[in-house]
Amino acid sequence: MEVLIIDNYPDPWLSEMQALPVKVNYFPNADRELALALLATANILVLNSKIKVDREAIDHAPHLQMVIRAGVGMDHIDQEYLREKGIRAEFTAGANADSVGEQTVGMLLTLRHHLMSADREVRQFFWRRESNRGSEIGGKTIGIIGYGHTGQAVARRLSGFGMKVLAYDKYRKGFSDQYVKEATMEQIYQEATIITFHVPLTAETRRMANDAFFTRFRHPITLLNLARGPIVELPALLRAIDHGQVVAAALDVLPNEKLDTLSSEERIAYKNLFSRNEVLLSPHIGGWSHESLDNINRRILAYVEEMLPEQKHFPEVLKVDLSDEAQDMPTAS
Secondary structure, three states: OEEEEOOOOOHHHHHHHHHOOOEEEEOOOOOHHHHHHHOOOOOEEEEOOOOOEOHHHHHOOOOOOEEEEOOOOOOOEOHHHHHHOOOEEEEOOOOOHHHHHHHHHHHHHHHHOOHHHHHHHHHOOOOOOHHHOOOOOOOOEEEEEOOOHHHHHHHHHHHHHOOEEEEEOOOOOOOOOOOOEEOOHHHHHHHOOEEEEOOOOOOOOOOOEOHHHHHOOOOOEEEEEOOOHHHEOHHHHHHHHHOOOEEEEEEOOOOOOOHHHOOHHHHHHHHHHHOOOOEEEOOOOOOOOHHHHHHHHHHHHHHHHHHOOOOOOOOOOOOOOOOHHHOOOOOOO
């Protein structure tokens, strides 16, 4: 069994992987060309988002049996083609949900209480209390769009703030509990003043937050996106801020996160976004805690172990007496 790993992993984890009865090919700096060459003999591919696992990549891997994504987003992996080829595609669902849940609440509180601007001003020897007066989240209504592992983690953490928590999930029903009330999108449009996205990037969710989306809300909203950048159409968000439809936004993700590859049009939009005091940004670190990394790595090892042949337990070897009188006895074969 050959495991190809093309992202960075800590040495202790690598030692655990190498202790398994597998051949480990560890190439954390592999580019696409090298990765495709290495896939020729790989049985298991472990990656974060180093390359697109598209038809070309899959066709370079005649022995591939499993692809393991260290994380949850599968938008760079052609799962349908993997299924056609009989190859398992796995991801570490829920392993970083608590981390995303904590950062979602942290970013929300930072926005509502103007902590970033207050910090900057105090460092400049300005003591402005009135202009940094915050708005509590207690008694407000939040709409969680996507109620999988991360959506649930957010709801649990908000339970102590006295909020009304609504959640919409197209593919789940009957999930109301002590933390959340299941809702339609129409209910969220009518009631919510805070929106947080926790959906995967699919054809349905790409540019979900567009002009039409923002105009449907009854109240101005605070928007949070810790899911995938392309879910929010950036020009539409900027227009919504200008029109007062969005009063604040927290973005842990962006449509194009390779900032050195921005087109001239993207660069203009990003400069506009980065200049906004009502926008809080972070570099896709919502699920990037030390604890979530350990959870993800444990899950990867478990998936690899699942693919190993069952260990056969042999009976104790028969001890053969080779004395002169016993040399003609049959021996174990």
